[in-house]
Amino acid sequence: MDITLEQIAKLASVSPATVSRVINNHPNVRQVVRDRVRAVIEQVGYAPNAAARSLATKQTNIIGLVIPQEPEQNIKNDPIGFFTTLSQHIARACSDHNKYLMLSMITPDQSTQFYRDIVRGGHIDGLIVGCGTMEDPVLPVLLGSKIPTVMVGRNPYYPDVYCIDADNFSGAVQAVTHLIERGRRRIATITLSLGGGAGLDRHSGYKRALLQHGFTIDPALIVETRYPDVSGPDAMRRLLQLATPPDAVFLGSDMIALEALAVIRDAGLRVPEDIALVGFDDHPLAAVSTPPLTTVRQPVAAMGRRAVELLLQLLDEDTSQPRFMALPTEFVVRQSS
Amino acid sequence: MDITLEQIAKLASVSPATVSRVINNHPNVRQVVRDRVRAVIEQVGYAPNAAARSLATKQTNIIGLVIPQEPEQNIKNDPIGFFTTLSQHIARACSDHNKYLMLSMITPDQSTQFYRDIVRGGHIDGLIVGCGTMEDPVLPVLLGSKIPTVMVGRNPYYPDVYCIDADNFSGAVQAVTHLIERGRRRIATITLSLGGGAGLDRHSGYKRALLQHGFTIDPALIVETRYPDVSGPDAMRRLLQLATPPDAVFLGSDMIALEALAVIRDAGLRVPEDIALVGFDDHPLAAVSTPPLTTVRQPVAAMGRRAVELLLQLLDEDTSQPRFMALPTEFVVRQSS
DNA sequence: TGGTATATTGAAAGCGCATTCAAGCAGAAA
DNA sequence: TTTCTGCTTGAATGCGCTTTCAATATACCA
Structure with a gap:
């Protein structure tokens, strides 16, 4: 200075x-x-001086990270924070690559201004967007920008955006296959909203695993959560009320799994004896619940790192990268299955 | 552009x-x-154009947030992330004030370069530093900068730095007073490292509450954790081995409380019947442990917001602000006490 | 109506750096 | 020795914006 x-x-x-x-x-x-x-x-x-340099070179070495902020959403579905953790890893990856990270948690009403100030203002070289909900009105604004952009979390509405995601499909296949191998025969699923990439992919994996092992898909065993109409507990209760309740449930997320667990216990049933449970995410709470939850761990660290690397490649005019990359999950067997 | x-x-x-x-x-x-x-x-x-504007005005509207990164430390003591949560709130506060946030998670070996590039390079107008451990070598580098700086978390080694913290002292007083009021008479404490502000203040609060109620301080009932020599479980075991074990323990953090809980249970004792427990932080796990933990909630959101506001005031040449501000905690009574 | 005070505007000079272009230089080739 | 080539260097220009400073236009007063 x-x-x-x-x-x-x-x-x-x-x-x-x-x-x-x-x-x-x-x-x-x-x-x-x-x-x-x-x-x-x-x-x-x-x-x-950074500003002078940027002015002369037309690049800032700053990459933007936008976490769309839906107050309600975050508190409800992401209490400990996928995006929160993700941003840590992204920040670290940036440091390692000598880039700077500009973090924005913006609400829909701030998105337009953000876009103008930051993106058009030349504040950043590239953008990483966390994809929370599909219909997030922030997305079209951001993804329409002319600067290189990477999305974390698949969004079926924007198939042409470079995207990093966990391999939700394979993770789900593995989870359900595990239940089959443990001898379960009536395997239900409670899905995330099927409007989203994660929900869709995990749901597809569930079906695939069943079909692959000669099971037939029973629509009665598939319940989609739809806040606020159908909550996690609602969904589980619905399954328990079936004439023949399931002997296993594959849950769309660990948080839903925890809710389901409570419902099952309230109904006087035991996990895993009566009903086996497999969650998704490997949420910190999953390891300490009673019983600890079998789950599919998301490769959060790898996703963060890869997102940064991909963005850097795009900034480097390297267009040889695939549009979509699914990073392998890790299956964690605990006592709920 | x-x-x-x-x-x-x-x-x-x-x-x-x-x-x-x-x-x-x-x-x-x-x-x-x-x-x-x-x-x-x-x-x-x-x-x-942001760069041109910065060049002309010598200000960027960007504030830096540095989370000192001690890989081991973070994983062990901050698994779900005080700083992680804090940075979310800081990010939101920045958005609300039309400021941008540059987030850096730097390791000690990156600190010098960071300081040069970012601070001297005029990349940011002001700095918020998360104070992890006291001896963090990043701190002297950052706090020596000439730009306005706010620290989150008291560090006794840098008393002249503007600082926002939770009111650890009062929180501890409240916690221990609660134990006294519930009839406990032999109240021990397992402290965080007393090298740090949080550890010191919570420890002081413990003593203060006891003294205030006519108790005498029994050194045998005070155990300081000192990783890796004295872990949380080590400390709890030591208390249990006393000729007269305590009937209540005030823990330096919820994570330590959870560890202590396990040790107590392994020893065949019950919580809260045999030993009451009160933690600190209101960690997400505290609410779902068995039994759920009575604890002192840190005002993370308020701390983040206040840190940003304070920094903005400093940037505004407002030097009337107090050097230190302790934000009120909230006592959360659950079933462990 | 003339004159002064005030409200608006434009010209020009940076802010600190990167980069082009031409000049300077030494060494190689002749 | 001369000429040519390739390596080093410096002068000058511009990146896009803010900010004096001076000029002009408008208002107001007597």
Whole structure:
């Protein structure tokens, strides 16, 4: 904020241009000169002004991370925070790549202004968007931007956006296959909203696993949660009221699984003896519930890292990357199944 | 990134200076002209270039948030994330104040470079530093910066830095008073490291409450955790081995409380019948443990908001603010006490 | 009506850096 | 020695915006 490139130039008895070359590691500077300049820079603790540099180069080294903020949504479905954890990993990945991270939690009404100020204002080089709910009105605004953008979490409405997601499908297949192998024969599922990528993919995996093992799909065993009409507990109660209740349930998320667990216990049934449960996410609570939950762990860290790397590749004009990448999940067997 | 102020000027048939005035709401522009310029801006969707603006004004509207990253520390003591949650609230507060947030999770070896690039490079106007551990080598580097800085979490080594913290002392007093009122007579405590502000303050509160009610302080009932030498379980075991074990324990954190809970149960004792427990933080796990934990909730949201507001005041040259502010905690009674 | 005070406006000079272009230089080739 | 080539360097320009400073237009007063 204080000392400028020009002063460095004077101190090192060279032109500003040469100092600039040294800073940016241009090859054509004599080693002696380079060393001399570097010494001066080191000595006075000079750091080039970010704004000036951005103005000249038209790039900022900042990447934006937008977590669409739906107050209700976040509190209800993400109490401990997938996106929260994700942003930590993204932040770390940025540091490791010498990029800066601008984090925004914006509500729909702030999205337009955000887009104008940040994106059009040239504040950031690229954008990572966390995809919460499908119909989020923030998305069209952000995804319409001209700067490279990566979405975390598949959104079927925007198939042409570069996207990183967990392999929800395979994770679900594995979970349901596990239940089959443990001898369960009447396997139900309570899905997330099927309007979303995660909900759809996990639901597809459930069906696939059943079909693959010669089961028939029984629509009565599939209940979709739909807040606020059909909550997790509602869904579980519905399953228990069937003439022949299921002997296992694959849940769309650990939070729903925990709710289901409570309902089952209230009904006087035991987990896993009467009904086996498998969740999804490996939420921190899953490991400490009673009984601990068998679940499918999302590769949050990998997703964050990969999202950053992909964005950097896009910034590098590398268009050879696939539009969609599903990162492998990890199956965690505990005592609920 | 595309259309400039100059072009707006042309389109509106005024000088660039006037457009600038309109953008920055300077008073001395005729209303007609102002409206005309605004119309053009709106129509073409112009947004001023952030870098150019920063270069000219020497301010960025970005505030930096640094979460010192000690890999081990975070995983062990902050699994669900005080800082993680805090940063969400800080991000939201920034949005609300039309500021941008640059989030950095830096490890000690990245701190020097960070300081140079970001702070000296004029990337940010002010800094919020999350204070993890006291001896964090990142702190002296950051806190030595010339830009306004706010620390979240008291650090006794840097008493002159503006700081926001939870009122750990009063929270602890309340917790221990509660135990006394429930008839407990031999109240122990397992403290966080007493090298840190939170550990110290909660420990002081414990003593204060006892003294206030005519108890004497029994050193045998105070165990300080010191990773890796004295873990939470170690500390609890030590208390149980006393000739007369305590009938209540005030824990430095919910995570330690959960560990203690397990140890107590393994010893065949019951909570709260044999030993009452009160934790601190209101960690998400506290509400769902068996039994649910009585605890002291940290005002994370308020801390984040207040930190941002304080920083903005400092940026505004308002030096009338107190150096230290302790935000009230909330006592949450559950079944462990 | 003339004159002064005030409200509006524009021209121009940076802000600190990157980069183009041309000049300077040393060494290689002739 | 001369000429040509390739490597180093510096001068100058511009990135897009803000901000004096001076000029003009408008208002007000007598």
